[in-house]
Amino acid sequence: MALANSTTGVERRKAVDAQQPSHAPWPLVSLILGALSFIGMMVSIWMIFLYAPTDALQGPTQRIFYFHVPISWIGMLAFVVLAVASVIGLVRRDDERWDWIARAAAEIGTVFITLALISGAIWGKPIWGTWWTWDPKLTATLILWFMYVGYLMTRNYMGRTTDSARVGAVLALVGVVDVPIIYLSVQWWRGQHPTAMVGVPEAALPPSAVLTLMVALVTFTLLYAFLMVQVYQLQRLQTLAQRLRAIVE
Template sequence: MAIAKREADAARAKKAEELRGRKRGLAGVDYIIGALSLIGLALSSWMIFFYAPEDALQLDPQRIFYLHVACAWLGMLAFILLAIASVVCLVRKDERWDWIARANAEVGTIFISIALITGSVWGRPIWGTWWVWDARLTATLILWFMYVGYLMLRNYMGRTLDSMRVGAVMALVGAVDVPIIYLSVNWWRGQHPTQQIGNTDAGLPPEALATMFVTLIAFTLLFIFLVRQVYHLQRAQSIAQRLRAIVS
């Protein structure tokens, strides 16, 4: 019995040490991604204000374009990832995918909100108003409401299977809005210029194109970093909720 007990204690100690090593490894990845995103944001800020040429028609207000496009892209990407994670969570019955879904919802709400705000700030000097009911703007606003509704619904229903199911349905419905946002300028006449599918340069000069891609990469790294942090927070909250249920 004593030998068996020592072996069990040794096995638990070994497993605990492996978990601690894994956590240190994950923290190291977070530090690397965070550092890269910080460097990228600093570089993209310099490029936006000092490297990218001034637009001949819109002048300095056009520089909001780089931030606006990056945040809009990530706001839409987050909802697609939210929908995918929600479906996988229901299929595999793995709560970790629900943490991923919730993390994308929280971070995506921030980015889509920044996209709407920067779009309004950019539109004020160019269009002469803070807001127009343009097809793309309206579709983006609908996506923002889907984000907010998803978060409110999940928080109200808690961490239950019914909450996951309803959240997945809502995520799939909202995901339909993402291609509508992208293609709306070609489907309906509005303030935004039309675009060709697959055309990424939009007639930008090389300096502006390079600035756009650097900004996209920098903000994508920031997005990954934030999603990972919120994922860890969601995991901690789930564990704490289970511990409270055991104690009570």
């Protein structure tokens, strides 16, 4: 009985601690990031469809490039954030915030890597004549998608436990190896994708196209940061809800 009461007391203290307002000005941060993302997206859309020149070979279809590259970048960046947060979470086991960051990065990254595959297929159909080809870069990206899905399924199945965080960290460390492989695959193996440097084909792009791509990359990075803040707060509230439910039960 004493042990049960002690356990209940610990859970209650954790629930109260999670309920305490964060010292970080999250509402202000969300407002700033949301405003910058909205402005950046409006500017990016204008530049993509009106400012950037139409490609002489691919025509208007090439404009998907300005969405596909930033989306793919976020899909890879999110997995790096996932791996870093998972490792720090293992070292600092008493600080659940890192686990919330890892889960948030995994959920957002899954969406973006899925959109990267879809936008790549839409772009590839008129240019390559097929929706999918086992190009090294595409294959490596598909493997990263499976790593994302496997991570989310494992974490959801095992719940918010120490073992779940440990297994998730292992999956994150294994999967993050695929990120540099995706980036360097066009240099290591011959495939459909052109050789790239920071997402820009070696074939010289006009300055207006390069500027459009850079603005789109910054915009999608701001959007990713905005979504991270929202999903991080959602993870915190979900943890609190589960603890309160455990106390009531």
